[in-house]
Amino acid sequence: MKIVALIGSPRKGNTFRACEEFREHLQKICNVEFEYLWLKDARIEPCKGCFVCFPKGEDKCPHRGDDVHVIEQKMLDADGVIFASPVYSMNVSGLMKTFIDRISYTGHRPRFFGKKAFFLVTTGLFGAGDVLKYMKTLAWAWGFECTGTAGLITPNGAVPRERAEKNTQLLKEGAQVFSAGLLRTTPRRPGVLDVIHFSMGRGNFSQMETVSPADYQYWKGQGWLSPDAKWFMDVPLNPLYRAIGRIVEWHAQRSCRKYVGLETCNSRWVEPEGERG
Numbered sequence: 260m261k262i263v264a265l266i267g268s269p270r271k272g273n274t275f276r277a278c279e280e281f282r283e284h285l286q287k288i289c290n291v292e293f294e295y296l297w298l299k300d301a302r303i304e305p306c307k308g309c310f311v312c313f314p315k316g317e318d319k320c321p322h323r324g325d326d327v328h329v330i331e332q333k334m335l336d337a338d339g340v341i342f343a344s345p346v347y348s349m350n351v352s353g354l355m356k357t358f359i360d361r362i363s364y365t366g367h368r369p370r371f372f373g374k375k376a377f378f379l380v381t382t383g384l385f386g387a388g389d390v391l392k393y394m395k396t397l398a399w400a401w402g403f404e405c406t407g408t409a410g411l412i413t414p415n416g417a418v419p420r421e422r423a424e425k426n427t428q429l430l431k432e433g434a435q436v437f438s439a440g441l442l443r444t445t446p447r448r449p450g451v452l453d454v455i456h457f458s459m460g461r462g463n464f465s466q467m468e469t470v471s472p473a474d475y476q477y478w479k480g481q482g483w484l485s486p487d488a489k490w491f492m493d494v495p496l497n498p499l500y501r502a503i504g505r506i507v508e509w510h511a512q513r514s515c516r517k518y519v520g521l522e523t524c525n526s527r528w529v530e531p532e533g534e535r536g
Protein backbone atom coordinates (compact mmCIF):
# COMPACT_ATOMS: atom_id res chain seq x y z
CA MET A 260 0.00 0.00 0.00
CA LYS A 261 1.10 3.50 -0.77
CA ILE A 262 0.95 6.34 1.75
CA VAL A 263 1.80 9.98 1.17
CA ALA A 264 2.42 12.38 4.05
CA LEU A 265 1.61 16.00 3.31
CA ILE A 266 3.85 18.08 5.59
CA GLY A 267 2.69 21.60 6.40
CA SER A 268 5.65 22.59 8.55
CA PRO A 269 8.32 24.87 7.07
CA ARG A 270 11.07 22.93 8.90
CA LYS A 271 12.18 19.41 9.79
CA GLY A 272 10.99 19.81 13.38
CA ASN A 273 8.33 18.36 15.66
CA THR A 274 5.82 17.55 12.94
CA PHE A 275 8.37 15.68 10.84
CA ARG A 276 9.71 13.79 13.88
CA ALA A 277 6.15 12.81 14.83
CA CYS A 278 5.53 11.65 11.26
CA GLU A 279 8.70 9.57 11.32
CA GLU A 280 7.67 7.90 14.57
CA PHE A 281 4.17 7.32 13.17
CA ARG A 282 5.71 5.75 10.04
CA GLU A 283 7.80 3.36 12.19
CA HIS A 284 4.73 2.24 14.18
CA LEU A 285 2.69 1.85 11.00
CA GLN A 286 5.37 -0.15 9.19
CA LYS A 287 5.53 -2.59 12.13
CA ILE A 288 1.82 -3.33 11.58
CA CYS A 289 1.45 -3.32 7.80
CA ASN A 290 3.49 -3.20 4.65
CA VAL A 291 3.36 0.40 3.43
CA GLU A 292 5.42 2.41 1.03
CA PHE A 293 5.84 5.93 2.44
CA GLU A 294 6.46 9.20 0.62
CA TYR A 295 6.83 12.67 2.10
CA LEU A 296 5.30 15.59 0.23
CA TRP A 297 6.94 18.72 1.64
CA LEU A 298 4.75 21.72 0.91
CA LYS A 299 7.70 24.00 1.79
CA ASP A 300 9.67 22.62 -1.17
CA ALA A 301 6.79 22.73 -3.65
CA ARG A 302 5.90 25.63 -5.91
CA ILE A 303 2.47 26.62 -4.62
CA GLU A 304 1.22 30.07 -5.58
CA PRO A 305 -1.44 31.59 -3.30
CA CYS A 306 -5.02 31.55 -4.61
CA LYS A 307 -5.87 34.78 -6.50
CA GLY A 308 -9.56 34.55 -5.65
CA CYS A 309 -10.55 34.68 -9.31
CA PHE A 310 -13.25 32.00 -8.82
CA VAL A 311 -12.39 30.42 -12.16
CA CYS A 312 -11.77 26.88 -10.85
CA PHE A 313 -15.27 26.44 -9.43
CA PRO A 314 -17.40 27.11 -12.53
CA LYS A 315 -14.84 26.60 -15.31
CA GLY A 316 -12.57 23.87 -13.98
CA GLU A 317 -9.23 23.62 -12.19
CA ASP A 318 -7.41 23.32 -15.52
CA LYS A 319 -8.31 27.01 -16.07
CA CYS A 320 -6.59 28.16 -12.83
CA PRO A 321 -4.15 30.99 -13.63
CA HIS A 322 -1.55 29.14 -11.51
CA ARG A 323 -1.96 25.80 -13.32
CA GLY A 324 1.58 24.73 -13.98
CA ASP A 325 2.88 25.06 -10.43
CA ASP A 326 3.09 21.94 -8.22
CA VAL A 327 -0.47 21.78 -6.88
CA HIS A 328 -1.77 19.35 -9.48
CA VAL A 329 1.35 17.17 -9.06
CA ILE A 330 0.66 16.87 -5.33
CA GLU A 331 -3.02 16.27 -5.94
CA GLN A 332 -2.16 13.47 -8.40
CA LYS A 333 0.14 11.85 -5.84
CA MET A 334 -2.72 11.95 -3.33
CA LEU A 335 -5.02 10.35 -5.91
CA ASP A 336 -2.47 7.61 -6.63
CA ALA A 337 -2.06 6.76 -2.93
CA ASP A 338 -4.17 4.44 -0.74
CA GLY A 339 -3.86 6.78 2.21
CA VAL A 340 -2.87 10.37 2.96
CA ILE A 341 -1.44 11.78 6.19
CA PHE A 342 -2.27 15.45 6.70
CA ALA A 343 0.40 16.78 9.07
CA SER A 344 0.59 20.36 10.28
CA PRO A 345 1.87 22.34 13.24
CA VAL A 346 -0.66 24.63 14.94
CA TYR A 347 0.05 28.19 13.86
CA SER A 348 -2.05 30.89 15.54
CA MET A 349 -4.74 28.33 16.39
CA ASN A 350 -4.99 27.05 12.81
CA VAL A 351 -3.06 25.01 10.27
CA SER A 352 0.23 26.48 9.03
CA GLY A 353 0.17 29.02 6.20
CA LEU A 354 1.76 26.46 3.88
CA MET A 355 -1.04 23.98 4.54
CA LYS A 356 -3.74 26.66 4.24
CA THR A 357 -2.40 27.88 0.90
CA PHE A 358 -2.50 24.34 -0.44
CA ILE A 359 -6.02 23.80 0.93
CA ASP A 360 -7.27 26.99 -0.75
CA ARG A 361 -5.75 25.95 -4.04
CA ILE A 362 -7.69 22.67 -4.10
CA SER A 363 -10.88 24.20 -2.76
CA TYR A 364 -12.78 23.11 -5.89
CA THR A 365 -12.51 19.58 -4.50
CA GLY A 366 -15.28 20.57 -2.08
CA HIS A 367 -17.54 20.95 -5.12
CA ARG A 368 -16.09 17.99 -7.00
CA PRO A 369 -15.04 15.40 -4.39
CA ARG A 370 -12.63 12.76 -5.69
CA PHE A 371 -10.90 10.90 -2.89
CA PHE A 372 -13.48 8.18 -2.28
CA GLY A 373 -12.06 4.88 -1.07
CA LYS A 374 -8.93 6.62 0.26
CA LYS A 375 -8.07 6.75 3.94
CA ALA A 376 -6.84 9.86 5.73
CA PHE A 377 -4.94 10.29 8.98
CA PHE A 378 -4.47 13.65 10.69
CA LEU A 379 -1.42 14.61 12.72
CA VAL A 380 -1.06 17.93 14.49
CA THR A 381 1.69 19.22 16.76
CA THR A 382 1.26 22.23 19.01
CA GLY A 383 3.07 24.17 21.71
CA LEU A 384 0.02 23.79 23.92
CA PHE A 385 -3.29 24.94 22.41
CA GLY A 386 -5.41 24.39 19.33
CA ALA A 387 -4.73 20.78 18.33
CA GLY A 388 -8.39 19.71 18.72
CA ASP A 389 -9.74 22.57 16.57
CA VAL A 390 -7.12 22.09 13.87
CA LEU A 391 -7.75 18.34 13.70
CA LYS A 392 -11.47 18.99 13.42
CA TYR A 393 -10.90 21.55 10.65
CA MET A 394 -8.70 19.24 8.56
CA LYS A 395 -11.01 16.26 9.12
CA THR A 396 -14.07 18.21 7.96
CA LEU A 397 -12.31 19.32 4.78
CA ALA A 398 -10.95 15.88 3.95
CA TRP A 399 -14.41 14.38 4.55
CA ALA A 400 -15.93 16.89 2.12
CA TRP A 401 -13.26 15.91 -0.44
CA GLY A 402 -14.34 12.25 -0.17
CA PHE A 403 -11.72 10.80 2.19
CA GLU A 404 -12.57 8.24 4.83
CA CYS A 405 -11.15 9.76 8.01
CA THR A 406 -9.35 7.02 9.94
CA GLY A 407 -7.59 8.33 12.99
CA THR A 408 -6.04 11.45 14.45
CA ALA A 409 -3.15 12.35 16.75
CA GLY A 410 -2.83 15.74 18.41
CA LEU A 411 0.57 16.02 20.10
CA ILE A 412 1.79 18.63 22.55
CA THR A 413 5.40 19.34 21.62
CA PRO A 414 6.63 22.48 23.37
CA ASN A 415 9.61 24.19 21.75
CA GLY A 416 12.85 22.70 23.09
CA ALA A 417 12.98 19.39 24.97
CA VAL A 418 9.64 17.63 25.41
CA PRO A 419 9.22 16.46 29.04
CA ARG A 420 9.47 12.64 29.40
CA GLU A 421 5.89 12.13 30.52
CA ARG A 422 4.60 14.16 27.57
CA ALA A 423 6.89 12.29 25.15
CA GLU A 424 5.50 8.96 26.41
CA LYS A 425 1.94 10.20 26.00
CA ASN A 426 2.76 11.34 22.42
CA THR A 427 4.24 7.93 21.60
CA GLN A 428 1.11 6.27 22.95
CA LEU A 429 -1.10 8.51 20.76
CA LEU A 430 1.01 7.73 17.67
CA LYS A 431 0.90 3.98 18.37
CA GLU A 432 -2.87 4.03 18.80
CA GLY A 433 -3.23 6.19 15.69
CA ALA A 434 -1.16 3.74 13.67
CA GLN A 435 -3.46 0.90 14.79
CA VAL A 436 -6.57 2.80 13.71
CA PHE A 437 -5.06 3.94 10.40
CA SER A 438 -3.75 0.47 9.50
CA ALA A 439 -7.14 -1.09 10.28
CA GLY A 440 -8.71 1.46 7.91
CA LEU A 441 -6.10 0.80 5.21
CA LEU A 442 -6.59 -2.97 5.40
CA ARG A 443 -10.38 -2.72 5.20
CA THR A 444 -11.36 -3.07 1.55
CA THR A 445 -15.14 -2.70 1.81
CA PRO A 446 -16.30 0.93 1.84
CA ARG A 447 -17.90 2.10 5.05
CA ARG A 448 -21.66 2.58 5.10
CA PRO A 449 -22.62 6.24 4.79
CA GLY A 450 -24.09 7.95 7.84
CA VAL A 451 -26.84 10.55 7.75
CA LEU A 452 -24.38 13.45 7.34
CA ASP A 453 -22.74 11.71 4.39
CA VAL A 454 -26.13 11.39 2.73
CA ILE A 455 -27.02 15.03 3.44
CA HIS A 456 -23.66 16.07 1.92
CA PHE A 457 -24.42 14.13 -1.26
CA SER A 458 -28.03 15.27 -1.49
CA MET A 459 -27.21 18.96 -1.03
CA GLY A 460 -24.56 18.74 -3.74
CA ARG A 461 -26.89 16.93 -6.09
CA GLY A 462 -29.73 19.37 -5.44
CA ASN A 463 -27.46 22.34 -6.14
CA PHE A 464 -25.21 21.17 -8.96
CA SER A 465 -28.06 19.59 -10.94
CA GLN A 466 -29.34 23.18 -11.37
CA MET A 467 -26.03 24.67 -12.45
CA GLU A 468 -25.48 23.49 -16.00
CA THR A 469 -25.13 27.07 -17.24
CA VAL A 470 -23.86 28.79 -14.12
CA SER A 471 -21.19 26.31 -13.09
CA PRO A 472 -20.61 23.91 -15.99
CA ALA A 473 -17.47 22.32 -14.49
CA ASP A 474 -19.41 21.27 -11.40
CA TYR A 475 -22.45 20.14 -13.38
CA GLN A 476 -20.39 18.11 -15.87
CA TYR A 477 -18.32 16.52 -13.11
CA TRP A 478 -21.39 15.40 -11.18
CA LYS A 479 -23.01 14.16 -14.39
CA GLY A 480 -19.84 12.37 -15.50
CA GLN A 481 -19.63 10.55 -12.16
CA GLY A 482 -23.23 9.36 -12.63
CA TRP A 483 -24.27 11.26 -9.47
CA LEU A 484 -27.15 13.07 -11.21
CA SER A 485 -28.70 9.81 -12.44
CA PRO A 486 -32.02 8.93 -10.76
CA ASP A 487 -30.47 5.63 -9.53
CA ALA A 488 -27.55 7.29 -7.71
CA LYS A 489 -28.14 7.28 -3.97
CA TRP A 490 -24.69 8.30 -2.81
CA PHE A 491 -21.20 9.01 -4.16
CA MET A 492 -20.42 5.28 -4.08
CA ASP A 493 -22.70 2.37 -4.86
CA VAL A 494 -23.13 1.03 -1.32
CA PRO A 495 -26.14 -0.07 0.73
CA LEU A 496 -27.96 2.86 2.29
CA ASN A 497 -30.18 3.08 5.36
CA PRO A 498 -33.73 3.71 3.92
CA LEU A 499 -34.41 6.41 6.50
CA TYR A 500 -31.26 8.29 5.44
CA ARG A 501 -32.34 7.94 1.83
CA ALA A 502 -35.70 9.52 2.65
CA ILE A 503 -33.95 12.37 4.50
CA GLY A 504 -31.64 12.77 1.49
CA ARG A 505 -34.61 13.15 -0.86
CA ILE A 506 -36.05 15.97 1.26
CA VAL A 507 -32.66 17.70 1.48
CA GLU A 508 -32.20 17.43 -2.28
CA TRP A 509 -35.66 18.82 -2.99
CA HIS A 510 -34.99 21.75 -0.65
CA ALA A 511 -31.53 22.41 -2.13
CA GLN A 512 -32.92 22.42 -5.67
CA ARG A 513 -35.64 24.81 -4.67
CA SER A 514 -33.27 27.20 -2.87
CA CYS A 515 -30.83 27.04 -5.72
CA ARG A 516 -33.48 27.99 -8.25
CA LYS A 517 -34.83 30.71 -5.99
CA TYR A 518 -31.66 32.40 -4.74
CA VAL A 519 -29.08 31.51 -7.35
CA GLY A 520 -31.03 32.63 -10.40
CA LEU A 521 -29.03 32.29 -13.58
CA GLU A 522 -28.55 36.02 -14.12
CA THR A 523 -27.42 36.72 -10.54
CA CYS A 524 -25.13 33.76 -10.60
CA ASN A 525 -23.57 34.52 -13.95
CA SER A 526 -22.77 38.04 -12.88
CA ARG A 527 -21.23 36.71 -9.67
CA TRP A 528 -18.60 34.74 -11.55
CA VAL A 529 -17.46 37.59 -13.78
CA GLU A 530 -13.74 38.12 -13.23
CA PRO A 531 -12.69 41.61 -12.08
CA GLU A 532 -11.29 43.95 -14.72
CA GLY A 533 -7.57 43.42 -15.19
CA GLU A 534 -7.68 39.90 -13.76
CA ARG A 535 -8.60 38.11 -16.98
CA GLY A 536 -6.16 35.71 -18.59
Ligand SMILES: Cc1cc2nc3c(=O)[nH]c(=O)nc-3n(C[C@H](O)[C@H](O)[C@H](O)COP(=O)(O)O)c2cc1C
Pocket residue numbers: 268269270271272273274275345346347348349350381382383384385386413414415
Ligand atom coordinates in the same frame (compact mmCIF):
# COMPACT_ATOMS: atom_id res chain seq x y z
C1 LIG B 1 4.23 31.08 13.87
C2 LIG B 1 3.91 30.09 14.94
C3 LIG B 1 2.65 30.08 15.49
C4 LIG B 1 2.32 29.19 16.52
N1 LIG B 1 1.07 29.21 17.06
C5 LIG B 1 0.77 28.38 18.09
C6 LIG B 1 -0.53 28.41 18.69
O1 LIG B 1 -1.43 29.12 18.27
N2 LIG B 1 -0.78 27.58 19.73
C7 LIG B 1 0.20 26.77 20.25
O2 LIG B 1 -0.06 26.09 21.23
N3 LIG B 1 1.42 26.67 19.66
C8 LIG B 1 1.74 27.46 18.60
N4 LIG B 1 2.97 27.38 18.00
C9 LIG B 1 3.92 26.31 18.40
C10 LIG B 1 3.94 25.17 17.36
O3 LIG B 1 2.62 24.74 17.08
C11 LIG B 1 4.71 23.94 17.84
O4 LIG B 1 5.97 24.30 18.33
C12 LIG B 1 4.84 22.92 16.72
O5 LIG B 1 5.16 21.67 17.29
C13 LIG B 1 5.89 23.30 15.70
O6 LIG B 1 6.03 22.29 14.74
P1 LIG B 1 7.29 22.16 13.79
O7 LIG B 1 8.49 21.91 14.67
O8 LIG B 1 7.01 21.02 12.90
O9 LIG B 1 7.42 23.45 13.03
C14 LIG B 1 3.31 28.27 16.99
C15 LIG B 1 4.58 28.27 16.39
C16 LIG B 1 4.89 29.17 15.39
C17 LIG B 1 6.27 29.14 14.77
